[in-house]
Amino acid sequence: MHIPDGFLSPVTYIPATIAVIPLLVIAWKKTKEAITDESFAFLSSLTAFSFVIMMFNIPIPGGTSGHAIGAAILAILFGPWVGAFCISLTLFIQALVFGDGGLSVFALNSLAMGFVASFVAFYLHKLLDGRIKKSVVSFVAGWSGIVAASAVIAVVLGMQPLLGIDAAGHPIYFPFGLNVTIPAIVGSHILFFGVAEGIATMLVLRFIEKIKNTNSTKEVAL
Amino acid sequence: MQAKFYFLFYVVALIAVSSLKSYEPLLVVLAILGLISGKSFVSILRRAVVLVALFSLFITLSYSVVLYFQNQPFWHYFLTVNLRSLDMIFLTLLFITRVNIYEAVSFSKDLTFLLVLSVSKIMIMQRAYRDYTDALKSRTLKKPTRSEIYEYLGSAIAGFLDKNIRESKENFEAMKSRGFHV
Numbered sequence: 161m162h163i164p165d166g167f168l169s170p171v172t173y174i175p176a177t178i179a180v181i182p183l184l185v186i187a188w189k190k191t192k193e194a195i196t197d198e199s200f201a202f203l204s205s206l207t208a209f210s211f212v213i214m215m216f217n218i219p220i221p222g223g224t225s226g227h228a229i230g231a232a233i234l235a236i237l238f239g240p241w242v243g244a245f246c247i248s249l250t251l252f253i254q255a256l257v258f259g260d261g262g263l264s265v266f267a268l269n270s271l272a273m274g275f276v277a278s279f280v281a282f283y284l285h286k287l288l289d290g291r292i293k294k295s296v297v298s299f300v301a302g303w304s305g306i307v308a309a310s311a312v313i314a315v316v317l318g319m320q321p322l323l324g325i326d327a328a329g330h331p332i333y334f335p336f337g338l339n340v341t342i343p344a345i346v347g348s349h350i351l352f353f354g355v356a357e358g359i360a361t362m363l364v365l366r367f368i369e370k371i372k373n374t375n376s377t378k379e380v381a382l
Numbered sequence: 383m384q385a386k387f388y389f390l391f392y393v394v395a396l397i398a399v400s401s402l403k404s405y406e407p408l409l410v411v412l413a414i415l416g417l418i419s420g421k422s423f424v425s426i427l428r429r430a431v432v433l434v435a436l437f438s439l440f441i442t443l444s445y446s447v448v449l450y451f452q453n454q455p456f457w458h459y460f461l462t463v464n465l466r467s468l469d470m471i472f473l474t475l476l477f478i479t480r481v482n483i484y485e486a487v488s489f490s491k492d493l494t495f496l497l498v499l500s501v502s503k504i505m506i507m508q509r510a511y512r513d514y515t516d517a518l519k520s521r522t523l524k525k526p527t528r529s530e531i532y533e534y535l536g537s538a539i540a541g542f543l544d545k546n547i548r549e550s551k552e553n554f555e556a557m558k559s560r561g562f563h564v
Contacts, residue, residue, distance in 0.1 A: 164437045165474065166467030170401050200496055201557060205550035208503035209543050212511050216539060249500060256483050257501055259475045264400055332403050332462055335445040363536025364543065
C-alpha cells in the first residue's frame with residue numbers, strides 16, 4: 161500500500177502533512193501517558209515489532225501471499241494511539257533511514273496505515289468483542305483496519321487526476337481516477353492484504369490468549 | 383545545526399521537485415543531483431531506479447498503454463512522472479547518505495532518542511528474523527501444511543512481540559542505571 165514519492169501533488173501532501181503533525185503530537189503524548197516511565201524502550205520495541213511483522217510473508221487461501229503491518233495487533237493490545245504512533249514511526253524510519261517510501265507521502269501513509277487502520281481495528285474489536293467468536297473478531301478487526309486504510313489511499317490517489325494536470329489537461333501525478341483506484345486498491349485489500357492482516361491479527365491474539373490461559377504460573381511479558 | 387539546515391533544504395527541494403510538471407526541468411534536476419552526488423552517483427542511481435521500478439514504472443506503463451490505444455501522446459506523461467519519482471527518490475537517498483538523519487531531526491530530543499533506539503532495535507530484529515527463518519528452513523524436512531504454516535506464523539509473530547517487550551524492560555533498566563530518565 162506504500163505510495164512512493166512523485167505520485168501525490170503538493171496540494172495533497174502539504175495539507176496532509178499539516179493534518180498529521182498535530183495528530184502525531186497527540187499520539188506521542190497519549191502514548192507516553194499510557195505506558196509511563198518505560199516509554200522509550202517500550203515504544204522502540206513496538207516500532208521494531210511493526211517493522212519486523214512486515215517481513216513475514218503470510219500465505220493467503222487462493223495461492224498468493226501478503227504481509228501484515230501489525231496496526232490491529234498494536235491497537236488492540238496497547239490502544240489505537242500507541243498503534244498509530246508506532247506504525248507512523250516505522251513509516252518515518254522506512255522513508256528516512258532505509259529510503260523506502262518517501263517523505264512527501266509519509267503523511268498520507270501515516271494517516272491511512274497508522275491512524276485509520278489502528279482506530280478502525282480497535283473500535284471494531286471493542287464493538288464485537290464478546291458478541292461473536294474471539295478469533296473471528298480478531299480477523300474482522302485486522303481485515304477492516306487495512307481495508308479502511310486502503311479506501312483512504314484509493315480515494316486520495318483517485319483524486320490526483322483532478323488535482324494535478326498539465327496545460328493539455330493530462331494528469332501529471334497519479335493518472336487513474338476513482339473508477340480505477342477503488343476497485344483496484346480496495347478490491348486487492350479486501351481479497352488479499354486485508355486477509356493477511358486479519359490472519360496475522362487472529363493468529364497473534366489467539367497465541368497470546370493461549371499462553372495466558374495455559375501457562376498462568378509462568379511469567380509472560382504480555 | 384548544519385544537519386538541520388540540510389534537512390530544511392531537503393524538504394524545500396523535495397516540494398520544488400514535486401511541483402515540476404514537465405520532464406525537461408526534471409532532467410536538469412537529475413543532472414544537478416548527479417553532480418552533487420559525485421562518485422556515489424551510480425550506486426544511488428541504481429538503488430533509485432530499483433525503487434522507481436517497483437511502483438512507478440508499473441503504473442506509468444499501464445497508463446501509457448491506455449494513452450497509446452487512445453492515440454494520445456504518452457511520452458510526456460511517462461517521462462515526467464518517472465523522472466519526478468526518480469529525482470525525489472534520488473534526492474532522499476542522497477540526503478540520507480550525506481546527512482546524519484539523527485542530527486537532522488534533533489529539534490526534539492525525545493524524537494532523536496526514540497529514533498536511535500528504534501533503528502538499533504530494528505537492525506537487531508532484522509538479524510533475529512533472518513536467523514529465525516534460516517533455522518526454520520534448516521530444520522524443515524518436508525513441506526509444511528497451511529495450518530502448520532499458520533501455527534508457525536502465529537507463534538513466531540507473537541514470539542517476536544513477546545521478545546521485544548521483554549527486551550524493552552531490560553533496556554529500560556539499563557537506561558535507568560546509566561542515568562537516563564524519561
